[in-house]
Amino acid sequence: MTALTLAGAGADPRRRLKVLASQEALLAIAVIGLAIAVGLYNPRFLAVRNLSDVLLGNAYIAVAAVGMSMVIVSGNIDISVGALIGVLATISGTLAVNGAPIVVAWLAALVAGVAVMALQGVIIAYLRIPAIVVTLGMLSILKGGLISVTGGKWITDLPDSFHLADIEFFGMLPFPVFLMILVTILAALWMRYSASGRAIYAVGGNAEAARLCGISQPRTVVMVFALHGLFAGAAALLYATQLRVIQSTVPPNLELTIITASVVGGVSILGGVGTVVGSTLAAVLIAEIASALVFIDVSPYWIRAVQGVLILVTVIADILRRRRMAGA
């Protein structure tokens, strides 16, 4: 149905309106609008230093949200990603401190991320256990495992070359922001134009139809989870290298922030719809809101409630919109 609407709208002047009303455009407007509004209330919010801190400190959430968006588009969910990021950061940091070559320390996070997520994908796709059960179980395995192995000790004395997040391009583009943009663009193009990328939408939209088209649903799900693990690994590296210490505990409720970014970014929780451009913009918006709370003298303890309301409103709006489309 979406395909029909798009094809028919070729020369329609309303198409321009439609682009403006898309989730991505709305989010971009929200990001800029919020910045202006908060800036008027408290000009210090617009200081370059603050804005770049917001972007730098939260780029890893956007990177992880790209993988999460793929998972949700395929009709699944993953609540273990926050714990996994904590584990991967610790693995990478421990290797770096113990004298492993930096590249090995970086690669280890990526490989371990892919391995854990692919394993979950196999259990979900081939043994047909609901994603929520598998990832809830994995969440506690990773969380409990990390604390009992490290005892909650912080990793310090990381070698300087380990800090991926310190790299800057052209003296102004920090690596986390560069990676966030690069990953978003590549993933968006891949999901839109390649056969394997389209398969994710097919599986999430209508698994039976996808099967009849010759798409292997289990294989697609495993692929999506493996990729999600790769992005989680990249996110873990950004997370681990932005500070001088790694806390060796699971960042609390990180998975909720990542899921919020994906859902608010327009990824439909019913599967089959959504883009990673939206999820990245939403990640930026959420980070901006968290920072704005401080500047408008609201306690940052409210941020989680704001996230909850954001998910709730987007999900309800998405479902009502779909119902109206189906009714029309």
Next chain:
Amino acid sequence: MSEIPLPQVAKRVVPWWLIRHETMLALILLIALIGLGSLNNRFLTLDNLLNQGRLTTEVGLIALPMTFIIITGGIDLSVGSIVGLCAILLGYSWKVFGFPLPLAMCFSLLVGAAAGFLNGIVITRVKVPPLIMTIATLALYRGLAEGISQARSVRGYPEWFYFIGQENLFGVPAQLWLLLIAIVVSAIVLDRTTFGRTLYAIGNNETAARFSGLAVDRVKLIIYTLSGLMAGLSACVLVSRVTTTRSDMGIGYELDVIAAVVLGGTSIFGGVGTIWGTVVGLAMIQLLKNGLALTGVKGDATIVVIGAVLILSTLVASSLQRKREGV
């Protein structure tokens, strides 16, 4: 009619009740009890077992409505956050609003029910999948608890309030009576009432249940509200036991609750499950925790085991079910 072969019940050598999931689980439980008892002589004492009952009450109270919800094919991930929100509001309304404590307790139960009602109303009216709705409110209710409390705790409750959480009634921990009553009532409701049978009908085939004229939406609304209410009750018991309120109370409860229900033989796909199974599942989880603790395993490692138990028991249950159905 006579040509249709009857199910071959008579051929079975083992009686039917022995191969039920609950019975097998109870047997495993018995073996585990004896095994742990022989490993550690502090384990198999009445004091220890009653104390474990005390500790399992908070999770147990929530596991009962969760059994109802999972039987219908739904799930409620927000229970831990509701516990946190209710605990905070119990302390806050008592300390800041100056409510008398009994009123504050009623208020916190009411908030729990309202939180569950919000889940239920959006799930039934807007048709948001329960998983997503309760992930959203998992964030929302925890966020409200954090925002309202501003990370401050409330202490210093009157002495009588600690009775529920710390004292004994007729030689048994006071809160265990609450749990026992709740278990009996839930078991009767699930097994002997139209309401209970409707839950199975919804879980087996929701569309068919709807076309059979069952009040599917009303029943769902009731069970999600009940889930919130019981989370509120659990919060009161928890606060009374640990004598303080903090906004991080109840974090991770959803894991224990869902693990107990699923371990107890309730199918995560809906349509199958019993209260007795959940009770045995609860006992297994608590004894696992206790047994591991007594053998020197730390709390953080225990959740590793519970996570693995959750995945493995679902795997076993679903492969058994597939075998039964001959798929």
